[in-house]
Amino acid sequence: MGEIVVNVAGVSKVIRKQTLVEDISFQIPKGSVLALCGGNGAGKSTVLRMIAGILQPTSGTVTVNNLRWSKERKLFSQQIGYMPDDYQFNQGLSAEETLMFWAALRKVPKRKTRVEEVLELVGLAEKRKSLVNTFSKGMRQRILYAQALLAKPPLLIMDEPTNGLDPFWMNEFVERLQNIKQEGHTVIFSTHQLEIADKAADHIVFLSNGRNVGEGSTGQIREQFGSLYAAFNHSLGLK
Numbered sequence: 753m754g755e756i757v758v759n760v761a762g763v764s765k766v767i768r769k770q771t772l773v774e775d776i777s778f779q780i781p782k783g784s785v786l787a788l789c790g791g792n793g794a795g796k797s798t799v800l801r802m803i804a805g806i807l808q809p810t811s812g813t814v815t816v817n818n819l820r821w822s823k824e825r826k827l828f829s830q831q832i833g834y835m836p837d838d839y840q841f842n843q844g845l846s847a848e849e850t851l852m853f854w855a856a857l858r859k860v861p862k863r864k865t866r867v868e869e870v871l872e873l874v875g876l877a878e879k880r881k882s883l884v885n886t887f888s889k890g891m892r893q894r895i896l897y898a899q900a901l902l903a904k905p906p907l908l909i910m911d912e913p914t915n916g917l918d919p920f921w922m923n924e925f926v927e928r929l930q931n932i933k934q935e936g937h938t939v940i941f942s943t944h945q946l947e948i949a950d951k952a953a954d955h956i957v958f959l960s961n962g963r964n965v966g967e968g969s970t971g972q973i974r975e976q977f978g979s980l981y982a983a984f985n986h987s988l989g990l991k
């Protein structure tokens with residue numbers, strides 16, 4: 753394995769005596785893409801939030817480029833672009849103003865140019881002056897994707913990034929992820945859409961009831977189970 757960017761080691765999360773995630777471990781090498789797959793409530797968002805430093809593990813550790821959130825918050829946060837699964841946008845701002853606001857918060861250099869670049873990247877340059885609250889679900893997803901890319905983070909964490917995307921943008925998402933990888937970024941995303949995981953990821957981790965119930969490279973999984981669907985069913989004990 754090459755240089756490790758993300759190290760999740762024995763991570764659990766307990767909230768009000770309920771175990772949401774239990775003893776999860778995996779690593780992500782630099783320049784690779786990991787997909788977290790699992791049904792509703794499997795614990796995907798919880799794991800992603802712990803990697804992003806939004807939630808703290810009850811036990812176990814998360815490091816990103818050997819940094820720990822609890823020790824070096826600022827440096828840790830600078831490693832990460834996070835795309836949440838849902839977001840309440842400020843009602844009165846245009847797409848451009850929304851991204852300019854985030855770019856200012858993150859002290860992105862040459863922010864006007866960078867905002868233009870990411871708007872182009874997600875196909876919303878012509879909608880730059882439109883209010884985000886008039887956008888469709890897929891367009892809002894693309895704005896959230898754009899904000900995650902703004903600061904060119906070493907690690908991109910995305911929660912259900914293709915949710916609401918039409919087939920064109922779903923395909924674009926997969927293709928652009930290849931460019932992002934080639935630029936040396938590391939990516940983790942969650943999805944219910946196994947075909948997206950199959951096309952976009954190098955490595956898959958299956959979660960069920962907050963546990964890692966199987967993992968492997970997409971090649972290994974296809975070889976062993978024939979398809980990701982078969983592996984998913986197997987990981988859930990369905991077949």
Ligand SMILES: Nc1ncnc2c1ncn2[C@@H]1O[C@H](COP(=O)(O)OP(=O)(O)OP(=O)(O)O)[C@@H](O)[C@H]1O
Nearest residue numbers: 767770772790791792793794795796797798799944
């Ligand atoms: N703040 C919280 N307090 C209590 N329980 C929570 C909290 N956040 C999540 N949970 C519970 O933890 C479990 C895992 O939730 P999580 O959102 O991580 O799953 P998920 O795999 O992302 O699901 P989905 O695919 O439906 O988005 C669920 O049972 C959920 O109800």
